Amino acid sequence: LFVDQPLQPGALVTLDKAQANYLFNVMRLGEGDTLLAFNGSDGEWLVTVEEAGRKKMSLRAERQTSEQERLLDVTLAFAPIKKGRIDWLVEKAVELGASRLLPVVTQRTIVRDVKMDRLEAHAIEAAEQCGRTAVARLDPPMKLEAMLKAHDGHPLYFADETGGAPAIDSFAPAPATLLVGPEGGFTPEEAEAIRRAPGATAISLGPRILRAETAALAALAAFMASTGD
Ligand code: SAM
Numbered sequence: 201l202f203v204d205q206p207l208q209p210g211a212l213v214t215l216d217k218a219q220a221n222y223l224f225n226v227m228r229l230g231e232g233d234t235l236l237a238f239n240g241s242d243g244e245w246l247v248t249v250e251e252a253g254r255k256k257m258s259l260r261a262e263r264q265t266s267e268q269e270r271l272l273d274v275t276l277a278f279a280p281i282k283k284g285r286i287d288w289l290v291e292k293a294v295e296l297g298a299s300r301l302l303p304v305v306t307q308r309t310i311v312r313d314v315k316m317d318r319l320e321a322h323a324i325e326a327a328e329q330c331g332r333t334a335v336a337r338l339d340p341p342m343k344l345e346a347m348l349k350a351h352d353g354h355p356l357y358f359a360d361e362t363g364g365a366p367a368i369d370s371f372a373p374a375p376a377t378l379l380v381g382p383e384g385g386f387t388p389e390e391a392e393a394i395r396r397a398p399g400a401t402a403i404s405l406g407p408r409i410l411r412a413e414t415a416a417l418a419a420l421a422a423f424m425a426s427t428g429d
Contacts, residue, residue: 201235202324202335203259211261212250220257223249237267238333243268256290270429272427273375275300276420277347280311281412287322289413294326294336296420302377303341308384314341344390351377357423359415360391364390365402371426372407378419383412 205213215223215253223229232253237247237259238275239408276298280286293301300324301313320338327335342350357371358365359380379394387395394400404416 201237201247202328203237204241205264206238207239207245207247207261209213209261209263213237213261215257216303217406222250224257224279226254234384235259235261236345237261238426240327240333240335241268244331244333264421265362266333266353269333271299272296272297272424273300274420274423275302276416277302277304277377278307279304279306279380279412280341280414281313281383282311283315285411286311286314286319289324289416290319290322290336290338292413294323294332295330295416296424297332298336298420299334300337300339302339302347302409303380304344304347305341306344306349306352306382306390307387310384316340316370337382341393344386345393348393348397351397354403356394356397356400357419358391358400359405359419361385361405361409361415364406367406368403368422368426371423373427376423378416378423379410380416380419 201218203213208227229235229249231249236244238244243264246262246263246265250260251260262319274297276293278289280303281289284424290301305312311365316338323336323338355376357376397404410418
């Protein structure tokens, strides 16, 4: 269970209505039952249900059960795509260990407004489901030009399906940013601007045209597999 409160020996964690409902009505837990909780910075903790009353629902932190995971500094920068698909992309990026998710608005981006709270809930749910102790940071959407201007020169792998990009022979170790375009791809001007960015390398993900969310997943999986983290 994700809790946004400190976790240390004996700490009392109060639950909000939704969490209480989930634990007591869905998971059928009661006072004295134990479960695992994390808050994204203190690792994973064994906690005991302290109070499961109508008014007050709380947990008591007992002991840490696993260290806070070392987050590999990997940003997945992706052009927002349709609702169901972006949810899936966020969930897979969290499972694959991305530390930061950055929606990038490009000329051909169809979906302009990103429902941040819904995506954050998906990221937390994905972390809970796959037992991570860190939740990827979800940044608000940025325009491509602004993102390139802010880029500090660390490796920027640009998934380019237009041909000519080399297959990935090796990734530099993190920190890294993986950039994937929208359903309609990047415009030639955008691709040019990306190539000119410091640290940018165009990469091919094979000869087939992948959906944006598939490309994001493929690029992230390739990176994680190559760095073994
Ligand atoms: N040009 C594509 C088309 O004809 O449908 C549109 C873009 S594709 C659906 C979405 C994004 O996924 C691309 O902008 C690119 O970043 C990435 N992508 C898809 N297939 C790829 C591949 N084989 N190699 C590298 N990137 C790929």
